[in-house]
Amino acid sequence: MRKTTRITQGLHEKRAKVTVTKVKRRNIIVLAVSMFIANVAFGMAFPYLGVYMRLLGASMFMVGLLSVAFNLTSTVFQYPFGWLSDSTGNRKGFIAFGVASTGLFYVAMAFVGSATGVLILRTLQGIFGSAMMPAHSALISELSTRAGSIFGLFNSIENAGFMVGNFLGSAIVRYFGIRKLFLISGFLLFVSAWIVLLIRERPTGRRSILGMILVQEGRESWRATVKGSAFRKLMRGHLGLFYVTVFLVMIASGQFYGVSSVYFKETFGEWSVGVIFGIESLAAALTGYFLGKLIDRYGAKKFYLIAIAGYGLAFLLYAVVRNVWLVFGIAFLSGVKWVLTINSTSAYVAQNVSVRERAQGMGLLNAMMSLGWVVGPLIGGYLSGISFQLNFMSTLVPLGLAFVLALRLPG
Incomplete structure (x- = not known):
């Protein structure tokens, strides 16, 4: 009798595990489809926000404020939404609300x-x-015990969606206009929100926030986790110097990308904006894995220095080249330097921060990136009101300082 009971219990446990696995796989597929569509919408609308502002009569300084306003508000409000998501155990509801809200405001635009x-x-x-950001990261982490693999999968899917959106956006603007672009983007985000609600989520208790999401170079979102306990320790010595260099690089990035869509539109035409952003995304998608393997083999510092130099070269070339076909080549270089920056800085933190504090180290890395993107667009908006070339050339100042300081980092 006892043997029969044990066998029956074992079969029930096996069936339960199979059911859970099937549900997780289904949820991965549903979330992947939803996030791909959402990032198509982001890739369509994001590059043309600055262009739209200019069409409505905004100054270049006001164009720069777009990035500042979004970065600040999204960062501040992530924690309360994350706390609510953890308290209720609801992930898909907050993701759907955030995605649909984003779509609603694009439609309103x-x-x-x-x-x-x-x-x-x-x-x-x-x-x-x-509202979607902390819940998005937390849900992904709960879909697999292999966190690195699952986040890598979703990063690839979302980058691919953003790239598709870049190219589609260029075509839509050319044939239908910017206002229709925002309407279509909003519709796709409503579809994405509806798909998220198809996820089968089991209610659970309070859980800690895995990460927050911050806007970064040509992307609607990026993960960051920051806790105060290790901040002072991480900002000491060579690690503190490293984080300062990241802040300086992102100031230059914000200077350029806060106004770049307007520059591309005025120099090469509206159609070029989405194409140039799309080529950057394509380059990042194609080279990211290969560059990561090279970093593992030869060291993060070397490639971080190459990345900083790549920023300077790309922004300098963008300032002087007037042939759109040559600019497409620069865009590919620019996409490579971006993914090289992400890979090398993340690897440097992983190699120099203890496992116990690594999440906080990664979070501080992304916080410095976000802070740079608050300061950079303010400078870029002001200087571009005088001259785009002046703004692009001036990025060599923070980049040059970052490069010199990075030379002092231990290898």
Whole structure:
């Protein structure tokens, strides 16, 4: 009797494990499809926000404020939304709410009549759209025990979606106009939100936030986890110097990318904006894995220095080249330097921060990136009002300082 009971219990446990595995696999597929569609929408709309502001009469400084407003509000409001998601054990609901909210504000932008209105909507988009961010990271982490693999999978899927959106956005603007672009982006985000709700989620208790998401170079989102306990320790010595160099590099990045879409539009035409961003995304997708293997073999510091030099070269070439076909080649180089920066800086933190504090180290890395993207667009917006070339050339100042300081880092 006891033997029969043990066999029956074992069969029930085996069936339960198989069921859980099937549900997780289904959830991975549903979330992947949803996030691909969402990133197509992001890739369509994001590059043309600055262009739209200019069409509505905004100054270049006001264009720069778009990035500042979104970064600040999305960062501030992630924690309360993350706390609510953890408290309720609800992931898909907050993801769907954030995605749908983002779509709603894109639709509203299609009907707004002033640059100030777009800036206000972008600020609100940062507030309500941030509802998806902590829940998105937490849900992904709960879909597999192999965190690195599952995040790598979703990063690839979301980057591919962003690239597709870049190219589609260029075609839509060319044939239908910018306002229709925002309407289509909003519709795709509504579809994405509906698909997320198909996830089968089991209610659980309170859980810690895995990560927050911050906007970065040509992307709607990026993960970051920051806790105060290790901050002072991480900012001491060579690690503190490293984080300062990252902040300086991202100031230069924000200077350029905060206004680049307007520059591309005025120099090469509206159609070029999505194509150039798309080529950057394509380069990042194609070279990321290969560059990561090289970093593992030869060391993070060497490739971080190459990445900083790549920033300077790319921004210098963008400032002087007027042939759009040559600019496409520069865009590929620019995409490579971006993924090289992400891979090398992440690897440097992993190699120099203890396992116990590694999440906080990675979080501080992304926090420095975000902070640079708050300062950079302010500078870029002001200087571009004088001259785009002046702004692009001036990025060599923080980049040069970052390169010199990075030379002092231990290998």
